[in-house]
Amino acid sequence: MAYHVQNIMLVASGLSKSYAGKVALHPLNLRIEPGEIFCLLGANGAGKTTTINLFLNFIAPTAGKATIGGLDVTKEPLASKRLLAYIPEQVMLYKNLTGLENLEYFTSLAGGRHTASELAGFLDEAGLARADAGKRVGAYSKGMRQKVGIAIAIAKGARALLLDEPTSGLDPKASNEFMATYDLFRAKETGTRVGIMKQGHLMATYTTSELGHSDLERIYLEHMHE
Amino acid sequence: MKMTLLIARKEFTEMLRDGRFRGAGAIVFTLLAGALLLGWQSHREVSAQHRSAQEATRAQWLQQGKKNPHSAAHYGVYAFKPQVPLSLVDHGTDPYTGVAVWLEAHKQNEFKYRPAQDATAVQRLGELTGATVLQLLVPLLIVLLTFSAFSGERELGTLRQLFSLGVSPAELAAGKALGVAAALGVWLVPAAILGSVAIVAASGGGEVMAAAPRAGWMGLSYLLYFGAFTGVSLAVSAWAPSSRVALMVLLGFWMMNGLVAPRVAADLAKSQSPSPSAFAFAQQMQLALAKGSDGHDPGARAKALETELLKKYNVDRPEALPVNLLGVRLQDSENHGNEVFDESYGALWENFAAQNRIHQRVAWMAPGLAMRSISMGFAGTDFAQHTHFAKAAEEYRRMIQRTMNEELTHRAPKTGAPHLAGPELWNKVAPFAYTAPEAGWVAERQAPALGVVAGWFAGSILLAGWAARRIRVV
Numbered sequence: 245m246a247y248h249v250q251n252i253m254l255v256a257s258g259l260s261k262s263y264a265g266k267v268a269l270h271p272l273n274l275r276i277e278p279g280e281i282f283c284l285l286g287a288n289g290a291g292k293t294t295t296i297n298l299f300l301n302f303i304a305p306t307a308g309k310a311t312i313g314g315l316d317v318t319k320e321p322l323a324s325k326r327l328l329a330y331i332p333e334q335v336m337l338y339k340n341l342t343g344l345e346n347l348e349y350f351t352s353l354a355g356g357r358h359t360a361s362e363l364a365g366f367l368d369e370a371g372l373a374r375a376d377a378g379k380r381v382g383a384y385s386k387g388m389r390q391k392v393g394i395a396i397a398i399a400k401g402a403r404a405l406l407l408d409e410p411t412s413g414l415d416p417k418a419s420n421e422f423m424a425t426y427d428l429f430r431a432k433e434t435g436t437r438v439g440i441m442k443q444g445h446l447m448a449t450y451t452t453s454e455l456g457h458s459d460l461e462r463i464y465l466e467h468m469h470e
Numbered sequence: 471m472k473m474t475l476l477i478a479r480k481e482f483t484e485m486l487r488d489g490r491f492r493g494a495g496a497i498v499f500t501l502l503a504g505a506l507l508l509g510w511q512s513h514r515e516v517s518a519q520h521r522s523a524q525e526a527t528r529a530q531w532l533q534q535g536k537k538n539p540h541s542a543a544h545y546g547v548y549a550f551k552p553q554v555p556l557s558l559v560d561h562g563t564d565p566y567t568g569v570a571v572w573l574e575a576h577k578q579n580e581f582k583y584r585p586a587q588d589a590t591a592v593q594r595l596g597e598l599t600g601a602t603v604l605q606l607l608v609p610l611l612i613v614l615l616t617f618s619a620f621s622g623e624r625e626l627g628t629l630r631q632l633f634s635l636g637v638s639p640a641e642l643a644a645g646k647a648l649g650v651a652a653a654l655g656v657w658l659v660p661a662a663i664l665g666s667v668a669i670v671a672a673s674g675g676g677e678v679m680a681a682a683p684r685a686g687w688m689g690l691s692y693l694l695y696f697g698a699f700t701g702v703s704l705a706v707s708a709w710a711p712s713s714r715v716a717l718m719v720l721l722g723f724w725m726m727n728g729l730v731a732p733r734v735a736a737d738l739a740k741s742q743s744p745s746p747s748a749f750a751f752a753q754q755m756q757l758a759l760a761k762g763s764d765g766h767d768p769g770a771r772a773k774a775l776e777t778e779l780l781k782k783y784n785v786d787r788p789e790a791l792p793v794n795l796l797g798v799r800l801q802d803s804e805n806h807g808n809e810v811f812d813e814s815y816g817a818l819w820e821n822f823a824a825q826n827r828i829h830q831r832v833a834w835m836a837p838g839l840a841m842r843s844i845s846m847g848f849a850g851t852d853f854a855q856h857t858h859f860a861k862a863a864e865e866y867r868r869m870i871q872r873t874m875n876e877e878l879t880h881r882a883p884k885t886g887a888p889h890l891a892g893p894e895l896w897n898k899v900a901p902f903a904y905t906a907p908e909a910g911w912v913a914e915r916q917a918p919a920l921g922v923v924a925g926w927f928a929g930s931i932l933l934a935g936w937a938a939r940r941i942r943v944v
Contacts, residue, residue: 302943325636336627340487349480354635
């Protein structure tokens with residue numbers, strides 16, 4: 245990738261979102277450094293997906309701003325998205341196309357040019373069986389679709405990953421990741437830093453290496469019961 | 471641009487693999503091809519009938535033997551409106567206005583042979599022509615192909631993924647529009663080729679050259695019309711909160727455009743600019759004609775004419791005139807009648823033109839009305855071309871009357887003794903020849919409707935771009 249790792253940093257400054265007076269996200273200040281894997285923990289409605297949607301500029305912030313690699317996502321909606329890859333909770337694909345065709349479509353829309361064998365390689369890397377790559381996605385399981393989604397992210401070669409409640413593994417390599425999850429084990433295992441969200445507030449952040457799993461569970465439950 | 475093509479290709483591939491699209495497209499294609507073939511067949515039959523009837527009426531005229539020229543004038547001839555080859559696509563107003571008229575002395579007749587008179591109400595709704603398929607069913611197919619273009623992807627979740635890649639909404643909309651266009655092309659291009667073959671097959675010598683520019687205008691207008699429907703559909707799909715809402719809104723628009731608006735426009739035109747019933751029209755014309763004389767019985771007008779002539783030639787009795795009094799009187803009656811016809815038909819046609827202008831105004835809300843007008847215009851079956859033909863036929867009728875009356879005036883014995891003319895006179899009347907107006911003539915008259923369709927096309931593109939840029943991703 246042409247982008248230097250140093251530039252790909254996710255920053256939220258005073259980022260907030262309200263819907264008709266109801267606050268979905270209270271002013272959020274967050275800085276995710278290159279190489280970091282940041283896991284946002286919280287129950288449904290805690291504001292995790294709202295935060296991701298704000299970074300993707302799918303919704304307009306009520307106040308504050310989100311930047312990716314220094315680009316304000318509302319001012320550079322297309323360029324900022326070129327720097328990251330996003331994997332939703334459920335990867336959805338076009339059912340009348342094969343897995344390979346879906347991958348080709350998404351990667352070429354992201355501006356990538358790959359040969360057929362390169363594309364097949366990405367699917368291999370994501371763990372999709374060769375025989376399945378040529379089948380129409382209508383017959384795929386959720387997990388198979390997820391693998392195509394991962395292949396799309398790999399093909400894009402983005403240094404920043406946004407994962408919304410991921411359910412299957414991804415080798416982070418040199419990427420920095422911003423992950424929203426309700427899964428404590430995954431947060432502990434994959435994350436370098438964990439943030440706990442509740443009712444639109446980022447309650448606290450912890451470095452996972454300093455915490456044992458039981459610590460994280462205890463802290464999480466404390467926050468949830470407050 | 472490259473992205474637009476990528477999106478178009480994917481949309482195209484997906485649609486071709488979708489059984490519902492293949493089924494719906496095949497139905498529309500079959501109906502269109504069927505309508506064109508039926509149109510071609512009936513065009514061929516009707517043209518052949520007209521040709522032989524035209525030849526027969528000419529032969530009868532020439533072979534009517536020796537008789538008084540005024541009897542020949544009463545005997546009369548038929549004139550048939552030539553069928554432009556493109557009329558096989560769109561019958562327009564022909565079934566209502568008729569295509570043949572009897573040209574005789576004293577009268578500008580109404581047209582005859584109006585199939586609509588014999589048709590049942592069911593037939594009137596269900597007549598299958600290329601125009602019906604193109605104006606109603608193809609837009610419906612476009613709606614079904616595009617209503618979920620954006621809303622469906624949002625509901626499925628792929629819209630989030632697409633936009634997370636940094637795809638521009640305008641390019642996505644353009645790609646989808648192109649994809650739909652390509653998919654429709656799969657069915658419409660063969661249909662257009664079939665239609666062209668039918669038109670060429672239906673054309674006599676030289677007619678192809680006249681049909682080509684008309685077909686070009688018509689084809690281009692239909693493309694703009696389909697483009698407008700695609701743009702509106704994409705805009706609604708981007709704007710609607712769900713595919714269900716998008717489909718309901720678009721079906722509503724489709725019904726308003728194709729079924730409700732024509733009804734509303736017709737009722738509005740009738741109430742704003744009421745046209746007389748055929749009976750009232752005939753009665754009013756009869757009253758106006760009665761003010762003159764028919765040249766047969768010597769009324770007040772005939773007496774005055776006689777006095778005037780005697781004075782002019784300074785003689786004291788009709789037998790001493792250098793012209794035949796009956797001939798002059800008949801031509802005078804024709805002249806009076808012509809004034810009445812010009813006024814009556816002029817007023818009637820102006821009335822229809824006023825109704826047409828009301829249609830044109832309603833068309834700004836429903837482009838289907840404008841498309842209907844354009845389509846029958848270039849098919850040569852609209853009311854403007856009906857009157858164009860009617861005027862030419864009436865000119866021909868007047869020429870026959872003048873020729874017959876001049877013969878009587880200058881050749882018939884002044885004593886009032888019988889005068890018989892023969893083939894020499896009949897041959898003085900050239901066969902009726904009519905050339906339909908050129909495409910440019912039609913385009914000029916269809917300018918407001920062309921403006922509506924072009925305006926809707928441009929407006930719908932802007933609307934689709936605008937709606938796509940404001941689309942809610944989540």
